[in-house]
Amino acid sequence: MKILGLSKSTVKEYFIKGKITFAVYGLGKMGLPLATILANYGAKVIGVDINEEIVKKINMGISHIENEPELDSLVKKNVEAGRLYATNDGIYAAKKSDVQIILVPTLADDKGNLNLKSVFDIAETISKGLEKGDIVITESTMPPGTTEKLIPILEKSGIKIGDFGIAHAPERTMSGTAIRDITLQYPKIIGANSIETLEAVKGIYEVINRKGVISMSSIKAAEAVKVFEGVYRDVNIALANELALWCEENGLDALEIIRAANTQPYCHIHMPGAGVGGHCIPIYPWFIINSAKKTNMELLVKARERNDFMPRHIVELTIKALNKIGKALKDSNILILGLTFRGGVKEFRKSPALDIIKELKEWGAKIFVYDPICTPKDAVKLGVMWKEDYKDIDAIIITNDHKEFKELDISLIDKQIRNKIIIDGRNILDSKRLDKKGFIYYRVGYIPER
Template sequence: MTRRAGGMAEVGASTPLYGAGPDDEVRDAIEGRDASVAVYGLGKMGLPLAAVYAARVGDVIGVDVDESVVESLNGGDCHVDREPELPGLTTRLVEDGKLRATSDARAAADAASVHVVIVPTPVTDAKEPDLSVVDAVVESVADGLSPGDVVFVECTVPPGTCRDRVVPTLVERSGLDADEFGVAFCPERTSSGRAIEDITGAYPKVVGGVDAESARIAEIVYGYVTDNEVIRASDARTAEAVKLFEGLYRDVNIALANELGTLADDLAIDVREAIETANTQPFCDIHDPGPGVGGHCIPWYPYFVMSRVTEPTPLLRMAREVNDSMPAFTARIVERELGERDTPMDRARVLVLGVTYRPGVEESRATPAGPLIAELNHRGAETLASDPLLDHDAIASFGAEPVDVSELVRTDPDAVVVVTPHEEFDAIEWDGFDDVLVVDGRDSVGDTGHRTYTIGSGRR
């Protein structure tokens, strides 16, 4: 494949796949690495996906607006931390000329025949899906779209987005008819810390096209990406809903666990034990209670559905309310337990352990630590926080005084609240604390030698 300055493939050098002919002809193009791929978004999910595409399907141009990410990747470095296999794979693919990066989305669109969109889709303060980044990427793709190209959307979107939003934009800006290119929704089903494993086959891959030809091409292409089966949904809208339903199930299930967890004192039982025992029945699978639900998926997915339907959704709304209430419940437990030790909140020093939403993952979007810190401050506590994955500025932005992991004991807190049990906290020498109250949100600390309240289990 010929190149032009900067390592970009020349326009027209990539084989079109949509309407290319029988399945065997499409497979021949993929196996001959004649189909260039542009992956738009090189974040925690995007870079692993780009790497797998480069290893298995065709030469890949990764696109990102962050110039430092582009420079790092073109130097063979991996900017995504704590992702096994990815650093070595990235370096090898860049050295072999199969993976490169650019911030010029239009140039990447010109060069590629397969366009993979995997960019953030957050929720606004008004609880509406924010598709502005998706829109911008689709517009860039449209400016370089050629007949026979296919566009695969991997990031989470409301049902109907591909047919009602992506296709019209591509038609309007490219000047092509809708039957000259393909669009399919192919949701990522990936977790940080195991992205390569997940992409290449931990779960079946779901694809859904806006038409039969789009679905056919998506099924063939992802047959090379994954070692697992490819499930073809009836259409893109159904595939979009599948991705959301996975998250909605977890949100509702966790809400049940959290509501049960708040009843431990009233029922005078260890709710966690009851849940664990109930789950020995194969039809029961209740999740664990905790101080809240965070991340860029579960807390947002209900709004991708609720914002698009006219029917009431009381269960989805109530699940969100329950999960959003857990940081305040945790703060009330801290205040109550300290009060029984004659320590009022307005004279208490409270140390929060873990600010990211999940152990080992440098992501703090929608973390329950945020509202917990705000609630502790509102109740008058002096709030400190420690997280080995975040710098002091990031921690301070939540309203807590940052503390290094090595300095925890020296802070002399009245209470310690475990929100996110990073493995670095396993080395804490609890004996060094002076008669501290421990509120364990995740049942993770074991016997600390101090009075401990575990959410869902109560005092011990």
């Protein structure tokens, strides 16, 4: 099927009639939901992954992704219907497909220095099966300008750009809500090499995305959209953190002020907290900082520094609370609730808990951890102890917002804990209730005098 050059409406028609075959490279937290949704709307989908276990499981109709609502049943249904099939053979998938979508991680270190090997490797693979009329789409988040670097690799096929199309359509989802986000939540952003490619790609995403598409003037502009979203979050969280620190110094409650300020429609102050984790928000600012030609990206750098400082501040709050009862950190048992960087997602990358553990170790504290979606083995890997009760604990630190933590049994804690201290790095507990029970309860932006 030569998809390039077809009108948008023809692409839509062929898609739902199962006349278009997609190859989705990378069947992870984002790739598997996308592959499954494409199949569910009628397309034939070949999912490609280097991990043989993942391929085997998917071909048995089993999703390997946890905590992704609807995904299990959608994988089963579409594999059984013969619309979704997984393989390790990327060249075969390229030969058999009309549209090749790349959705593998763009790995970066803490300063945004990228390792794009997987993306370039996949482009090499696709070039061995590329045909005239095919369209290659990158969905992975990338520094603006990256997708076009794939063109010379794809041209190794002997086919020139124009005879095949290339586009960037950034994946704008979050683990845990992927199906909803891809189909219902936000418009799809698209940048393409030509009007023809744009037309066909619009047809594809208009089928699966109820919010439609936004066409950008270039591939690079489309890449910048996703990066800007992350930068916006990072800088605004840094702002909230900085204002919260000022509140602590001035005896004010940051949350009370932020909630009131945000009733004005132009004010959107974010939540202060224990820090920014994951492989997206703390990394994307560096894509911009590292590629700035003349402008000093001081604001973005300072925001990164402010957010990276927050885990240390959580430890400072813990020391302050312990000092109030005449205890030193080195003689205390600290229970960290939360290992993952955010609630409901088992992802440790740049998790504030890791920095808090490191800092507490330097102070000589005895550290225990618990996280409802982790295992004691995860604790062992971090060199800390797993604990499922509050006995002999001097202070609890909450680092993420798992729903189980929002519903903590305060009466049980009250009964078991040795010293009643809670440092809430995610603003999830009720200060009034804890005050009543005589806890020392601090949040970022709230150190009440008692």
